[in-house]
Amino acid sequence: MAKRKPQPNESEDLLSVDRDALRPLAERMRPQTLDEMVGQRRLLAPGSALRASIESGHVHSMILWGPPGCGKTTLALLLAKYSDAEFRAISAVLSGLPEVRQVLAEAAHRFAEGRRTVLFVDEVHRFNKAQQDAFLPHIERGTILFVGATTENPSFELNSALLSRCRVHVMEAVSADDIAEALRRALHDEERGLGGRGLRIGDEALAEIAGAADGDVRRGLTLLEIASELAGEGGEIDQDTLRQVLADRTRRFDKGGEQFYDQISALHKSVRSSNPDAALYWFARMLDGGADPIYLARRLTRMAVEDIGLADPRALQMATEAWDAYDRLGSPEGDLALAQVVIYLASTAKSNAGYVAFKAAKRDVEEYGTQDVPMHIRNAPTKLMKQLGYGKGYQYDHDADGGIALDQTGFPDAMGERVYYEPVERGLEIKLKEKLDALRAARARAARER
Template identity: 45%
Template sequence: MATTPLAELLRPKTLDDFIGQLHIVGKNAILRQAIESGNIPSMIFWGPPGVGKTTLAFIISQKLNRPFYTLSAISSGVKDVRKVISDAKSSIAGTILFIDEIHRFNKSQQDSLLGAVEKGIITLIGATTENPSFEVISPLLSRCQVYILKELDKEHLLQLLERGKKRLESDHETKIKIKEDDALLRVSGGDARKLLNALELVIQAEQGAKKEIEITNDKVQRVIQKNLAIYDKSGEMHYDIISAFIKSLRGSDPNASVYWLARMVEAGEDPKFIARRMLILASEDIGNANPTALVIAQSCFDAVNVIGYPECRIILSQTAIYLASSAKSNASYMAIKDAQKLVSKTGDLSVPLAVRNAPTRLMKDIGYGKGYKYAHDYDQNFADLEFLPEKIKGTKFYEPGDNARERELRARLKSLWKNKYKY
């Protein structure tokens, strides 16, 4: 007989027992007020795995005395959605439909929800680890409130660990001493379910006839490695594998990249998820070292939206190999990061008069646009002009990388700006 996992045994039934996400369910927070009032909108919970999306839906089902249906986008389709809507039409109380991994629903499946949500026949609660702006159709998204759930921090994980320890001590009549918790926290990756699964695996491996179990980092690492298949039976290595894939691309290893890609393909990973990650990497880690990388990554993303498995694996492989083999530069990423950091410190500095827009006579009279030089009227299509606010003039955000293309860019910028930006 299968035993109930510790994570399920400890699933909170009330908001008072819920750990984390105080910005939406803490005292006087907007979602908490909605739940306690019993008047909830259709909503999307967006956040990493193991942070409470499904648990919040479960708490709503316990709190509200309304019909509550649960579907998984992996195993459900339009037929299942229509059955819930049909049942909801004959129900006096408003029906709540929870769809886990709603990002896996295609457009037609999401379209089947739209009318019922719009008319209030069902209140939709969707859970997703993917940005709903990309994965949920606009008409449906516009009718839902999006709540962003954050990764659990160390304090929250330690609270969960203590609850898990007490429950296991009671169930197994064993004294548990957590001497070291670094390894448990590390393997959890901020995921409550992974943390409790890991703790349970260690206790099961160590129990026997022992009346006291001591948990150390070495013991956790040894047990988790030995039981990795069990530990990952729910696909919890999803983020570990995509991390290895991206790091292999960044590290210019096409062989490792294709291996991790194959792992994801074999596991049935959403090809759009893979393509989107490569699209980000093409700009973040390659950038102007090879601008064509972004074009190819975008073409890949467009292609996998048209061509599904099994053929799209070839397109993913071609793109992964190209990106891995390309020259690398994070200069564009660092430039916007540094610029944003300065903006947060200096606030809204005034735009220099010369580069302000002057659409009216009054604006021209008070100096808007005065002194502006039209670049194409000058040699090399360049005019020496100050474009930055006075307070930060001469600040350099873009530092070209040490690769063939960006060395050319550096030489051109140095030729144009002389010593101003010290290129």
């Protein structure tokens, strides 16, 4: 029996179905309304300024700043939908200035016909300053509603002219609970999701996928789709399936971006706050994300100098020894040497008195300029220099009572005695403080008696 040929309209419908089947689950489940978006409650809560402007169709040019998979592209699509505007998307990674100009020319033509364009620029921070400037006149004239998406801090990556014409909206990583909600929706949606496959999955397994997504809804849906393919029609997504799907769980980390500097800041401040557990967590996070252990060793050495200082001089020695141990052992054995230093630095006494004293001394150097060295502490290696008074009146401290000549100064005459170093009452500096307080008081008495 001859197979009936599909009619023209039927062929188009079949092609549409085939195309839909080929689209990834994350794309098929992209929210069609604001109510379908998960996460971003602060930004898109009912009654919020942004939501009200979107729902009314009176939207503005903006920069969406947030981590991958938080909904930047989806929000741009919804902006176009709610404002009945044409949606065009370009990527700063793939597009050059000629393509940008072509898109802008098309938008200008469309604007002349009475319709606006939402121009979504993904990874906008990858455009250089000149390329970013190309958008400015079109934003000003209203030819386009500009929506730039970036994972990097706009303050550092975008020029001030573009920032002044756009509002910056900060989008947050989506919580595991919200991602789980999106996964459940995909499992039950028979039209766009996996609802017709009869899949079975427990709450714990679903939560594990949501956690592995690490704040990225798209990633969570991709993991669910892979798991569903492994389980098969009517199958169960169990722990054996998850072990295969989640074998390589990587966390979000940007070796040169803001996340990197946020995490090293968290590590440093946890050490400074004497919280070894938090410090160890951030150290492990950075190693896990691919941070260079040598960079971490250098930063730990800086912490030993800046935040522990003379309260525990052993800290600097331990930091440099751990650095050397890592050089000899490499990863993973050398990681433990650095981890132990993290714990020690966070646990021991802290003082930035040396750091503060050095900065104060540098300020005086800048303020007082080139001051002459007092004659009594100048070097006098020749007869002529001695005749000129070099070294005259110098008191050899070892010959003085107590080993210190209290009535001679070490500062230029124009400055007088200065106090930069103020030891704290922690660690070894307790002893240093006792000694220096007594010595400074004795010098002050000697100066009054002169």
